[in-house]
Amino acid sequence: MHTYLDNAATTPMAQQVIAVMAEQMQQDFGNPSSTHWFGRTAHTVMDQSRQTLAQSIGAKPTELQFTSGATEANNTAILQTAHSRQALGRHIITTAIEHPSVLKPMAQLEQEGFTVTYLPVDETGQISLADFDAALDDETILVSVMMGNNEMGSHLPIAAIGTRLAAHQAWFHTDATQAYGLLPIDVDALGVDLLSVSAHKLNGPKGVGFLYRRADHNFPPLMRGGEQEMKRRAGTENVVSIAGFAEAVRLISDQEKADRQAKYLGFKHQIMAGLRAADVAFEVNGTVQADALNHVFNLWFPGVSTYALQTNLDLAGFAVSGGSACTAGSLEPSHVLTAMYGAASPRIAESIRVSFGSTTTALEITQFTTVLTKIVTRLRKK
The missing domain is CATH 3.40.640.10 (Type I PLP-dependent aspartate aminotransferase-like (Major domain))
Structure with missing residues (x-):
């Protein structure tokens, strides 16, 4: 699955x-x-x-x-x-x-x-x-x-x-x-x-x-x-x-747009609550604001490699990204994270992007947060 x-x-x-x-x-x-x-x-x-x-x-x-x-x-x-x-x-x-x-x-x-x-x-x-x-x-x-x-x-x-x-x-x-x-x-x-x-x-x-x-x-x-x-x-x-x-x-009315934004914002809070409950250290790259594009959620896990985390999530059945898909095959760091935090920031090599869609469910977010917590904890122990 x-x-x-x-x-x-x-x-x-x-x-x-x-x-x-x-x-x-x-x-x-x-x-x-x-x-x-x-x-x-x-x-x-x-x-x-x-x-x-x-x-x-x-x-x-x-x-x-x-x-x-x-x-x-x-x-x-x-x-x-x-x-x-x-x-x-x-x-x-x-x-x-x-x-x-x-x-x-x-x-x-x-x-x-x-x-x-x-x-x-x-x-x-x-x-x-x-x-x-x-x-x-x-x-x-x-x-x-x-x-x-x-x-x-x-x-x-x-x-x-x-x-x-x-x-x-x-x-x-x-x-x-x-x-x-x-x-x-x-x-x-x-x-x-x-x-x-x-x-x-x-x-x-x-x-x-x-x-x-x-x-x-x-x-x-x-x-x-x-x-x-x-x-x-x-x-x-x-x-x-x-x-x-x-x-x-x-298929997308103005009301549907607003509903999706609200749903995606809820997913962000759901993930953050799950990580905090498990005492997993993380920070949000950017901010969590209602007027943002709430389908995009970028998270920093200090000490955990983007590549390792993304690969382990993939093996566990969850598709996320390390940044823009247009540069995913490149070894170059994210120019967005670099512009925000500077070229020396550890966030550049320790962050993932999670992005929601119209078919994403709260159950999937619960399952994802559980697996994410386990993988981050395991990778930090290595």
């Missing part, structure tokens, strides 16, 4: 999503760019899905561009904004704890001569708005700040930044991959111009996402070829996965 507690990496597809995708594969297999009945039928499915997804963030359907996921959306937003607006300035602001699909395009832009300011974070994984205000200048053309962190769950002040940029030339991009499906999102209320998401974080399929781009914000396509996606992204659209993505979003 295996228990999955790595939902920040990916989530299992909902049965309703699988059913919708199976129907699409069997019936609506046409190319949505074709003008015959099969193509028109597929195009209608795509249009309906785009409408559903646009409504979920308070956007117009024409402002959504389907992508292969958030990585492509982030790369498109960052690189194409920088290249198309560099006559206005060559300064960009981001944070030290962004996903690699943001940080690596930033590194490329630095090599091209752009100046990038990486805002530091405190030990809660939060940026300072004073630091942001100090960094913003007349040369700033792009700000990219994630909505919620994938390793800590810290919820960054997107609306406050949006207010600050309302009268500024800089375009505002947010990677909302972890927050989408958990937090209510309205692009106008938040003041964002660009927003990236991926379907597989909310019980949808892998390999599909979208980039929201405000209607009057134009730049050349990153993907060159045909004229799909209103000439903004070449390549035949993945209609089956797009339909599954829309179905996954239909």
Whole structure:
């Protein structure tokens, strides 16, 4: 019996999503760019899905561009904004704890001569708005700040930044991959111009996402070829996965988002209570706050190797992570923990990330806490 507690990496597809995708594969297999009945039928499915997804963030359907996921959306937003607006300035602001699909395009832009300011974070994984205000200048053309962190769950002040940029030339991009499906999102209320998401974080399929781009914000396509996606992204659209993505979003009402947040916060307290009852020494990386992304829980067990703990939990039937799945195969330490606690902190090599999902139960958390307690105690005795 295996228990999955790595939902920040990916989530299992909902049965309703699988059913919708199976129907699409069997019936609506046409190319949505074709003008015959099969193509028109597929195009209608795509249009309906785009409408559903646009409504979920308070956007117009024409402002959504389907992508292969958030990585492509982030790369498109960052690189194409920088290249198309560099006559206005060559300064960009981001944070030290962004996903690699943001940080690596930033590194490329630095090599091209752009100046990038990486805002530091405190030990809660939060940026300072004073630091942001100090960094913003007349040369700033792009700000990219994630909505919620994938390793800590810290919820960054997107609306406050949006207010600050309302009268500024800089375009505002947010990677909302972890927050989408958990937090209510309205692009106008938040003041964002660009927003990236991926379907597989909310019980949808892998390999599909979208980039929201405000209607009057134009730049050349990153993907060159045909004229799909209103000439903004070449390549035949993945209609089956797009339909599954829309179905996954239909399953999550605003009330369901709030209910999940409350349930996940309860799981955090349940684990902490169990560890304290067993007198197991631990600390929370970041904080436990109701307004965080509560599906992510990062714990430090002093003196216990991340690798050893993760491996032993896996052998016991519990899937957790040592950090971002996108860097799990790397020997590099977590850049998020490093930014929060410093490169010399023992937390970097002694922490695990537990992340909950819609199918996680209180019984599973009880069983996990019992096993976690035993493994940590045993590893400390060695």
